[in-house]
Amino acid sequence: MRGAHVASMDQATRGKASNTGLPAPADAAQLEAILAAHADSEGALLPVLHAVQETFGYVPAAAVAPIAEALNLSKAEVTGVVSFYHDFRDAPAGRHVLKLCRAEACQAMGGRGLAERALRRLGIGWGGTTANGALTVEAVYCLGLCAIAPAALLDGEPVARLDGPALDVLCARAEAP
Amino acid sequence: MSRLFLPRDAAALALGAEAVGEAIAREASARGLSVEIVRTGTRGACWLEPLLEAETPAGRIGYGGVSPGDVPGLFEAGLLVGGAHPKRVGRPGDLPWFAGQTRLTFARCGIVDPLSIEDYRAHGGCEGLARAVAMGPEAVLEEIVKSGLRGRGGAGFPAGIKWRTAARADADRKYIVCNADEGDSGTFADRMLMEGDPFLLIEGMAIAGYAVGARQGYVYIRSEYPHAIRTVRAAIERARGAGLLGADIAGSGFGFDIAVRVGAGAYICGEETALLDSLEGKRGVVRAKPPLPAIEGLFGRPTVINNVLTLAAAPWILAHGGAAYAALGAGRSLGTLAVQLAGNVARGGLVEVPFGLSLRALIEEWGGGTASGRPVRAVQVGGPLGAYFPESLLGTPLDYEAFAAAGGMLGHGGVVVFDDSVDMAAQARFAFEFCAAESCGKCTPCRIGAVRGMEAMDRIAAGTEVARNRALIDDLCELMADASLCAMGGLTPNPVASALRHFPEDFRSAAQAAE
Ligand SMILES: Cc1cc2nc3c(=O)[nH]c(=O)nc-3n(C[C@H](O)[C@H](O)[C@H](O)COP(=O)(O)O)c2cc1C
Ligand code: SF4
Ligand code: FES
Numbered sequence: 001m002r003g004a005h006v007a008s009m010d011q012a013t014r015g016k017a018s019n020t021g022l023p024a025p026a027d028a029a030q031l032e033a034i035l036a037a038h039a040d041s042e043g044a045l046l047p048v049l050h051a052v053q054e055t056f057g058y059v060p061a062a063a064v065a066p067i068a069e070a071l072n073l074s075k076a077e078v079t080g081v082v083s084f085y086h087d088f089r090d091a092p093a094g095r096h097v098l099k100l101c102r103a104e105a106c107q108a109m110g111g112r113g114l115a116e117r118a119l120r121r122l123g124i125g126w127g128g129t130t131a132n133g134a135l136t137v138e139a140v141y142c143l144g145l146c147a148i149a150p151a152a153l154l155d156g157e158p159v160a161r162l163d164g165p166a167l168d169v170l171c172a173r174a175e176a177p
Numbered sequence: 178m179s180r181l182f183l184p185r186d187a188a189a190l191a192l193g194a195e196a197v198g199e200a201i202a203r204e205a206s207a208r209g210l211s212v213e214i215v216r217t218g219t220r221g222a223c224w225l226e227p228l229l230e231a232e233t234p235a236g237r238i239g240y241g242g243v244s245p246g247d248v249p250g251l252f253e254a255g256l257l258v259g260g261a262h263p264k265r266v267g268r269p270g271d272l273p274w275f276a277g278q279t280r281l282t283f284a285r286c287g288i289v290d291p292l293s294i295e296d297y298r299a300h301g302g303c304e305g306l307a308r309a310v311a312m313g314p315e316a317v318l319e320e321i322v323k324s325g326l327r328g329r330g331g332a333g334f335p336a337g338i339k340w341r342t343a344a345r346a347d348a349d350r351k352y353i354v355c356n357a358d359e360g361d362s363g364t365f366a367d368r369m370l371m372e373g374d375p376f377l378l379i380e381g382m383a384i385a386g387y388a389v390g391a392r393q394g395y396v397y398i399r400s401e402y403p404h405a406i407r408t409v410r411a412a413i414e415r416a417r418g419a420g421l422l423g424a425d426i427a428g429s430g431f432g433f434d435i436a437v438r439v440g441a442g443a444y445i446c447g448e449e450t451a452l453l454d455s456l457e458g459k460r461g462v463v464r465a466k467p468p469l470p471a472i473e474g475l476f477g478r479p480t481v482i483n484n485v486l487t488l489a490a491a492p493w494i495l496a497h498g499g500a501a502y503a504a505l506g507a508g509r510s511l512g513t514l515a516v517q518l519a520g521n522v523a524r525g526g527l528v529e530v531p532f533g534l535s536l537r538a539l540i541e542e543w544g545g546g547t548a549s550g551r552p553v554r555a556v557q558v559g560g561p562l563g564a565y566f567p568e569s570l571l572g573t574p575l576d577y578e579a580f581a582a583a584g585g586m587l588g589h590g591g592v593v594v595f596d597d598s599v600d601m602a603a604q605a606r607f608a609f610e611f612c613a614a615e616s617c618g619k620c621t622p623c624r625i626g627a628v629r630g631m632e633a634m635d636r637i638a639a640g641t642e643v644a645r646n647r648a649l650i651d652d653l654c655e656l657m658a659d660a661s662l663c664a665m666g667g668l669t670p671n672p673v674a675s676a677l678r679h680f681p682e683d684f685r686s687a688a689q690a691a692e
Contacts, residue, residue: 041436042476045458050400050439071458084460085441087400099401103362104557107607108520108595109548141444141561141611143401144365145191146593147223147518147525156403160191 030055031063035070045071045081049088058089094129094136096174099153102139105146114150118167122175135174178211179257182230182237184287186219186372187404188365193244194227200245204252212257218373220287221527222274225266233259239269274524274543279505281493281513282486283529286373292411294419297376303421305492309384310429317388318344321491323499325511330356330447330484331559331588333510333577339481342471344389346479351391353382354456354475354482357398357405358440358447361560363591366515366527367485371398371405375412376421379435381488383426384495385481386433394435395475397452400442410437444615448663449482451617462617463663484589486515507533510576520593521547530575537571540594551596555604555680559588561611562668564675565604584675586668601680606634608672616665623666626657630673637684647684650677
């Protein structure tokens with residue numbers, strides 16, 4: 001649920017920041033705090049990016065330069081890392097995030113058809129967000145719930161043995177504005 | 178006060194364990210009963226989750242597949258004293274599903290409170306480390322070599338040799354890195370252990386640190402495992418408080434500590450050198466070997482990088498001796514294997530058995546056949562890079578060499594069962610698609626080959642130049658197998674070629690099939 005909370009705070013506060021393309025003063029202070037907290041750890045870039053995304057809901061482009069400077073890296077290095085990993089977003093997600101498993105054990109239990117149907121109903125593709133900004137659906141490859149497939153994480157909480165009706169209920173709950 | 182045990186493993190939570198816990202608390206207070214609910218990991222019978230247990234004079238009595246709606250009836254039936262009820266399964270350990278297993282690594286999982294160091298000690302924890310520091314680093318290396326322990330992450334490399342290499346290397350710092358990226362689909366043993374018995378992993382890493390002279394450890398856990406991340410972090414805190422980690426571990430005068438690092442959704446970061454780059458804060462790109470990580474690993478320092486289960490095997494080996502471990506198993510695959518039975522299977526979960534059991538025995542006796550009740554048609558072993566076996570190969574014993582001889586690989590022990598509704602052409606296409614999505618991009622055969630393979634599969638499905646595209650796939654498989662830098666590109670031909678070889682009827686175009 002934490003992700004959901006962060007994302008909604010994000011929606012409320014983010015508009016101004018992205019207008020200027022620069023972090024608002026309060027955001028800059030939060031970023032400073034994250035960088036200070038990781039000052040002594042070796043190879044800190046991933047932990048820093050995770051913390052930034054947890055705080056802001058995504059990795060704002062304007063955060064790249066301060067991160068690079070603090071970690072003694074080039075901006076290109078930081079951007080390269082952000083783009084390499086599937087987890088890091090360069091724009092906010094919906095208020096809820098459904099990570100739906102696309103891997104083999106879930107396929108063996110009908111996961112492929114289930115996912116296609118849900119995406120069609122929501123009118124989005126993998127990684128897409130519903131028009132009302134409520135729900136983002138992301139692909140994941142295995143959640144370690146392979147003996148009770150098909151499985152998903154909704155805002156970090158596991159759900160399993162999904163079937164059409166169960167997934168519809170989840171999506172409807174998450175989709176509600 | 179009565180005691181109940183309820184798992185909080187992610188699999189149990191996914192099946193509603195939290196709501197069951199709330200229903201129990203409500204019902205108990207409505208009845209004026211004082212009940213303590215101990216939250217455990219899972220014993221691994223995912224098919225029985227949520228598995229609620231009551232402490233009684235006759236032992237712990239289990240109730241399987243409990244839903245919140247069952248709770249009032251369970252209390253009515255005398256849950257707290259193990260009363261009769263349709264969901265009652267008796268003592269879980271007496272079920273053939275558990276009685277037939279040999280639990281060494283997973284002996285405590287599902288039984289203890291994962292974050293109670295007292296529970297851990299009371300169930301034999303910390304004995305391995307105590308013996309290790311009493312015998313000295315050299316003797317520890319000796320025991321691990323003698324045990325025949327091989328890496329559980331997939332490649333099956335002897336752990337003792339790796340540890341010894343790092344121990345002999347001269348450097349200002351050394352590292353122990355635990356590979357908890359567990360990216361293989363169909364696998365969950367690492368997750369289950371981290372959520373159910375995290376002190377075992379910590380103890381194993383401390384033993385490794387002591388043996389090779391490394392003072393810092395990292396556990397690299399995939400971000401898809403939020404519960405495991407929280408549990409391991411909390412366990413590390415408590416292990417420091419209990420002297421299992423810190424400046425003086427187990428009174429040895431040797432200092433060792435561990436930090437958790439979280440992955441970011443990249444399958445390739447399970448490959449050891451990509452993982453090390455990721456830990457250094459870089460893109461997870463595969464490094465050319467040599468140098469071996471044991472000589473030049475994390476930040477250029479000697480590094481032992483092992484899978485969760487490899488490290489978690491060390492405490493048992495130290496406590497009971499390498500020879501006792503080596504007495505189990507078959508051929509050159511010694512000790513026990515944690516098989517993860519998954520996919521379309523009636524009774525899926527974690528089965529720890531000595532190497533050598535046949536795939537068929539596993540699927541039929543433990544798995545109880547498919548969940549759908551339809552015939553088994555294909556079984557993929559060893560994750561997304563593992564081969565698909567047809568029914569005729571189910572006699573293959575679970576053993577590294579036997580699997581290789583049958584054209585497959587055991588990998589991390591994931592077994593994914595498919596029934597006869599599976600479309601093997603779709604599975605082969607997915608193997609290319611997955612490789613294309615997860616390739617680190619360093620070498621061309623993998624980066625480009627996977628995309629071209631996917632396109633060729635689509636053309637076959639559409640009935641366009643089927644023979645030519647099949648030949649193209651054969652060429653691509655050969656090229657990827659021969660010229661890829663790592664096993665991501667190198668083994669993607671496994672699922673593709675095995676699907677083509679064993680299930681050719683699925684690769685005729687729709688047009689051909691209609692003829
Ligand atoms: C593409 C790829 C993915 C891998 N993923 C994992 C993984 O998720 N977990 C793991 O322990 N090993 C994984 N490995 C194997 C590691 O490279 C390495 O062999 C292992 O961490 C060594 O530890 P072990 O000897 O204890 O198995 C992977 C290898 C490749 C090529
Ligand atoms: S085979 Fe693929 S994943 Fe491995 S190094 Fe080459 S491009 Fe990277
Ligand atoms: S394959 Fe879907 S949870 Fe593992």
